[in-house]
Amino acid sequence: xxxxxxxxxxxxxxxxxxxxxxxxxxxxxxxxxxxxxxxxxxxxxxxxxxxxxxxxxxxxxxxxxxxxxxxxxxxxxxxxxxxxxxxxxxxxxxxxxxxxxxxxxxxxxxxxxxxxxxxxxxxxxxxxxxxxxxxxxxxxxxxxxxxxxxxxxxxxxxxxxxxxxxxxxxxxxxxxxxxxxxxxxxxxxxxxxxxxxxxxxxxxxxxxxxxxxxxxxxxxxxxxxxx
Amino acid sequence: xxxxxxxxxxxxxxxxxxxxxxxxxxxxxxxxxxxxxxxxxxxxxxxxxxxxxxxxxxxxxxxxxxxxxxxxxxxxxxxxxxxxxxxxxxxxxxxxxxxxxxxxxxxxxxxxxxxxxxxxxxxxxxxxxxxxxxxxxxxxxxxxxxxxxxxxxxxxxxxxxxxxxxxxxxxxxxxxxxxxxxxxxxxxxxxxxxxxxxxxxxxxxxxxxxxxxxxxxxxxxxxxxxxxxxxxxxxxxxxxxxxxxxxxxxxxxxxxxxxxxxxxxxxxxxxxxxxxxxxxxxxxxxxxxxxxxxxxxxxxxxxxxxxxxxxxxxxxxxxxxxxxxxxxxxxxxxxxxxxxxxxxxxxxxxxxxxxxxxxxxxxxxxxxxxxxxxxxxxxxxxxxxxxxxxxxxxxxxxxxxxxxxxxxxxxxx
Numbered sequence: 172x173x174x175x176x177x178x179x180x181x182x183x184x185x186x187x188x189x190x191x192x193x194x195x196x197x198x199x200x201x202x203x204x205x206x207x208x209x210x211x212x213x214x215x216x217x218x219x220x221x222x223x224x225x226x227x228x229x230x231x232x233x234x235x236x237x238x239x240x241x242x243x244x245x246x247x248x249x250x251x252x253x254x255x256x257x258x259x260x261x262x263x264x265x266x267x268x269x270x271x272x273x274x275x276x277x278x279x280x281x282x283x284x285x286x287x288x289x290x291x292x293x294x295x296x297x298x299x300x301x302x303x304x305x306x307x308x309x310x311x312x313x314x315x316x317x318x319x320x321x322x323x324x325x326x327x328x329x330x331x332x333x334x335x336x337x338x339x340x341x342x343x344x345x346x347x348x349x350x351x352x353x354x355x356x357x358x359x360x361x362x363x364x365x366x367x368x369x370x371x372x373x374x375x376x377x378x379x380x381x382x383x384x385x386x387x388x389x390x391x392x393x394x395x396x397x398x
Numbered sequence: 399x400x401x402x403x404x405x406x407x408x409x410x411x412x413x414x415x416x417x418x419x420x421x422x423x424x425x426x427x428x429x430x431x432x433x434x435x436x437x438x439x440x441x442x443x444x445x446x447x448x449x450x451x452x453x454x455x456x457x458x459x460x461x462x463x464x465x466x467x468x469x470x471x472x473x474x475x476x477x478x479x480x481x482x483x484x485x486x487x488x489x490x491x492x493x494x495x496x497x498x499x500x501x502x503x504x505x506x507x508x509x510x511x512x513x514x515x516x517x518x519x520x521x522x523x524x525x526x527x528x529x530x531x532x533x534x535x536x537x538x539x540x541x542x543x544x545x546x547x548x549x550x551x552x553x554x555x556x557x558x559x560x561x562x563x564x565x566x567x568x569x570x571x572x573x574x575x576x577x578x579x580x581x582x583x584x585x586x587x588x589x590x591x592x593x594x595x596x597x598x599x600x601x602x603x604x605x606x607x608x609x610x611x612x613x614x615x616x617x618x619x620x621x622x623x624x625x626x627x628x629x630x631x632x633x634x635x636x637x638x639x640x641x642x643x644x645x646x647x648x649x650x651x652x653x654x655x656x657x658x659x660x661x662x663x664x665x666x667x668x669x670x671x672x673x674x675x676x677x678x679x680x681x682x683x684x685x686x687x688x689x690x691x692x693x694x695x696x697x698x699x700x701x702x703x704x705x706x707x708x709x710x711x712x713x714x715x716x717x718x719x720x721x722x723x724x725x726x727x728x729x730x731x732x733x734x735x736x737x738x739x740x741x742x743x744x745x746x747x748x749x750x751x752x753x754x755x756x757x758x759x760x761x762x763x764x765x766x767x768x769x770x771x772x773x774x775x776x777x778x779x780x781x782x783x784x785x786x787x788x789x790x791x792x793x794x795x796x797x798x799x800x801x802x803x804x805x806x807x808x809x810x811x
Contacts, residue, residue, distance in 0.1 A: 230719055230805050251723060258721025269716045269808065273409040278402075285402045286721050330720070 175242075176203035177337060177369055178227060183236035185222050185392075196222035198392035199236070204371065206337065209364045211372045211383035218389040220373050221342075227371055228261055228340050229253050241337075258286055262331025262368075264360075266343035268323040270315035276326045277301060277311035283334045300329040304359060321352035328359055339363060341372045345379055357382050403726055407733035410706060411741075418738055421702040424695030425742025426749060429784040431688030433750035434757050436776030437768065439681025441758045444767035446673050453603040454666045455500075456534070457633040457645055459484060459492060459652075460604075462662050483627035488652055488661065492631055495647040500635040503530040504628040505605070506618045511570040512611065513586075514559040521555055522610035523569060525618020533634060535607060539563055540593030543614050548592040550612040556594050558609075565591050569611070571621050587621055589613060602666030603632055641665055692783065695742070696791045703735055703795035714799050715807025724800040731799050735792020739785035747781045 185197040196219045204210055204227075214220050225231040226238055232246050239245065240260065245253060263269075270279045281297040301311050304325040315323055324344060331339055341360065345353030361382055364370045372383055380386050388395040411418045461483050484492075484504065493502050506525035511518055528543040537550060540563035551561060561567055568588045595607045619625040633648070635641050645663050653659035707714070717727055754777070759765050767773055 225805050228719070254718075254721055254723050257719065263720055265808075269712075269719075271406075271713060271716055273406050273413070273713070282402065283720060286723075286726070 175206070176239075177206045177208070177241060178202075178204040178371075179237070179239045180226070180233075181237045181239075183226065183233040183238055185219075185226065185231070186234045196392050197226065197233070200392070200394055201236075202387065202394065204369065206369055207364070207367055209361075209370045209372070209382070209384040211374060211380035211386040212389060213374060213377075213380055213386055214389035214395075215375070217391075219392040220375075220389055222392075223389065224340065224342050224371075224373050227338075228263060229257055258283060259334055260336050260338060262328075262334070262336040262339045264324070264327050264331050264339060264341040264344045266346035268315070268320070268327045268347070270323055270326055270330070272315055275312050275314055276306060276318060276322075277308075279315065279326055280311075280329045280333055283330060287334055297329070297333055300332055301326070304329045320348050321355065324348060324352075324356050325359070328356070328363075332363070337369055339368050339370045341370065343374055344372070345374070345376065353379065403730040404733050406730050407737055410710070410734055411737050414706070417702060417705070418741065421698050422738050422742035422745070424698040425692070425739060425784045425788060426746040428688070428692030428695040428787070429743050429746025429780040430750050430753055431691045432685055432783060433688075433746070433776045433780035434754040435684040435688040436681065436780065437750075437754045437773050438758055438761060439677065439684055440773045440776065441762055441765075441767045443674060443677040443681065444770065444772065445762065445764070446677065447670065448767070450602055450666050450670050450673070453534070453601045454670060455635045455638045455641070456603040457500075457635065457641060457648070457663060457665045458602075458604050459631040459633065459648060459661050459663050460629070462659050483624060483629055484631050484661065486626040489626075489628065489631060491651040492633065492648055495651045496633050496644055499637070499640050499644050500633050501530070501533050503527075503533060503632040503634065504615075505530070505630060505632065506615060506622070506624060507605075507629045508622060512555065512559065513568040513570070514561045514565065517559050519555060519558055519609075521552070522606060523618070524605060524607065524610060524612045525615040525622075526612065528614055531612060534603070534605070534632070535598075535612065536596040537593040538596040540591070542593060543612070544592070546614050546617050546620075547589055548614070549589040549617075550593045550595050550607075551591050552595050552607040552610045553597045554608040555610060556591075561591055563591055563593060567591055567611070569621070589617065602669045604630060605632070638667075641667060692787050695784070696787045699735060699738055699788050699791035700795065702738070703731065703792045704798075706734060707731065707795045707799045710799075711802065711807050711810040714802050715804050715810070718802065718804035719808060728796045728800040731796035732789060732792050735788045735796070736785065738792075739788025742788065743781035743784040746784055747777050750777045750780060 180200055180202040183197055183200045184195060187194045187196060200223070212220055212223055222231075226233060229238075229240065229245050232238070237244055237246065240256065245256070248256070270276070271282065274282060277297060280301055281292045284292045284297060298308065298311070301307075306322060306325050306329065310318070310322065315326070318326065324347075339360065344360065345356055348356060357379060360370055360372070370383075372379070374380050489502070489504050496502050503526065507522055509520065510523050511520050513519075531537070531542050531550065535550070538553070540550075543550060549567065551567065556562065559567065566588050568586050570586060595612065597608055598606070633644060635644055645665065648661070648663055652661045714727060718724070755765060755768055758768050
């Protein structure tokens with residue numbers, strides 16, 4: 172771990188302009204996340220967790236303030252540069268898995284590699300990752316709707332890892348799973364953290380948050396209790 | 399194809415196969431409509447061109463209409479007719495002007511009455527050198543004229559008079575009483591039929607033999623007089639590209655006085671141009687009607703593509719959030735529209751061949767020109783137009799998909 176923040180939020184505000192008036196989802200938030208950190212972001216509904224995730228995942232840019240990843244201000248990047256950064260530096264794990272329904276489990280894992288290298292995977296990386304998360308070759312040929320929730324989340328983890336990103340962004344990764352499977356998924360994430368990944372976990376489940384090394388609580392768009 | 403976006407498009411079409419096929423039916427109908435209409439128009443053009451082609455290499459020279467009267471009328475209109483027509487001097491100038499670029503065929507002609515048994519008929523009688531006959535007429539049954547008392551009869555006239563080779567036909571001399579070397583046979587002369595001329599159809603050389611008769615020039619002048627004053631001179635060019643050159647040469651030799659030209663020179667090309675231009679306009683018109691069905695198909699494809707985009711909003715959100723570029727999402731939907739186009743154009747192409755053949759056969763009675771490249775080209779052209787229409791219809795849906803906000807797209811269920 173180094174002391175240089177991998178992700179830095181400086182006085183970040185995100186305001187949505189709605190018909191009913193402006194709504195500030197993040198209100199002057201400052202936060203540093205270091206490399207190989209394991210951070211849990213918690214908070215009640217409407218506290219700004221999802222907005223925070225969208226900012227950290229550079230799916231959105233701040234209204235004011237600065238968000239930097241590896242020292243680069245994302246607001247000054249072009250759309251294409253942000254797309255490439257999402258593809259190469261961030262692995263997404265969603266509550267609803269969000270696998271591509273038209274592709275097989277294997278193809279879902281292979282997809283980010285194809286985006287990056289513009290060719291099919293000949294290195295065996297996609298297969299190896301599927302094996303590592305406990306999805307065999309036969310299972311890999313199945314479409315997402317033929318897999319259980321736990322299996323789909325394993326495939327999603329393999330997909331998130333395939334381009335070897337520094338950051339794993341996990342949005343309620345156990346939210347749609349039974350308790351036992353949820354803990355299995357958390358064990359996989361802990362293992363990845365030990366291998367050097369920076370894991371950011373959004374959850375409302377204190378048991379799951381206990382896996383993180385530090386917890387950030389959000390309330391009304393502000394950081395309430397940094398730990 | 400290893401392109402993952404093409405694979406995704408193929409799978410999306412497969413997933414909604416029935417809907418895709420139904421949308422493609424519009425393209426099928428459009429491709430069939432424009433291909434069939436195009437082929438029909440072209441086949442009509444080709445048929446007319448073919449009919450005129452037999453005389454397309456022919457230049458017709460007549461004495462100038464203003465001073466001499468129209469061809470075919472000069473020799474029979476009055477006793478002063480000996481002064482009308484193309485003179486021997488003019489003929490020689492024409493021969494000089496043409497040189498080795500073509501054949502010069504001088505001929506006499508007039509309108510007269512024929513009788514066989516008690517059946518009368520009217521038509522043209524042509525007098526020419528027997529050696530010139532085979533240069534532009536085809537004797538289908540019998541032989542060419544060999545002696546002065548022999549004649550060739552046109553196909554239609556032979557049928558209407560019910561005569562054949564070996565029969566005799568009575569020809570009225572001019573009603574005004576043209577000069578004749580035999581007073582007893584001055585008004586009616588009988589001649590033996592030695593051959594039947596094949597049908598010529600539409601011709602541009604003013605020699606309409608289908609309902610006429612061809613005799614030797616000696617017999618003609620013996621009956622109607624006017625020796626060495628030809629009704630018209632036809633020049634058959636060896637090369638159609640040289641027609642203008644030959645016409646200019648004849649014009650320069652004969653029409654020395656620009657104000658009062660001695661002869662009128664015409665050819666089939668201007669007639670062909672007019673007919674071709676008319677038929678091309680007609681073809682374009684019926685193609686436009688076919689194009690309307692493609693417009694309807696475009697709306698149908700657009701609709702299906704919008705449905706596809708709306709049904710896959712969350713999938714688009716996933717693709718964009720994990721690092722797919724907007725251009726790649728756009729490409730995926732354009733591929734999908736193209737697949738619908740290929741599907742519709744493929745089926746439409748095969749159906750165009752069958753339906754086009756049937757329509758051309760039913761409307762024209764012949765498919766002689768159907769398999770010519772100029773006709774068949776409408777099938778790939780129609781298919782290409784169908785595919786282009788599909789791609790164009792898919793552009794806006796593709797653009798809409800690629801410009802979605804990934805956060806909003808992911809939230810949609």
